[in-house]
Amino acid sequence: MADTFNLTAVFDKASYAPGETMTLTVSGNVTGSTSKPVSATVNITADDGSTSSLTAASSVSTTSDIGWKVTAVSDTDGRTWTIGSDNHSASAAA
Numbered sequence: 158m159a160d161t162f163n164l165t166a167v168f169d170k171a172s173y174a175p176g177e178t179m180t181l182t183v184s185g186n187v188t189g190s191t192s193k194p195v196s197a198t199v200n201i202t203a204d205d206g207s208t209s210s211l212t213a214a215s216s217v218s219t220t221s222d223i224g225w226k227v228t229a230v231s232d233t234d235g236r237t238w239t240i241g242s243d244n245h246s247a248s249a250a251a
């Protein structure tokens with residue numbers, strides 16, 4: 158199954174003067190899910206001794222948070238962005 162990205166990116170200010178440091182922070186979470194098939198066989202015995210079996214199938218789905226990090230930032234003016242040590246932010250000169 159596909160990962161689900163529940164992330165938002167925001168600048169620390171609404172506007173900047175030339176040369177100011179702009180900081181972009183990403184927050185939220187990423188969840189990953191897996192699905193594993195499972196089946197069960199049920200043996201049946203009738204009162205007269207005859208037997209049969211039934212099979213039921215389903216799956217077990219697990220969803221959990223998984224780690225994530227900012228790996229690159231690009232903008233319309235071609236600035237060079239530096240990714241923060243927390244891997245969840247980046248900064249560049251305005």
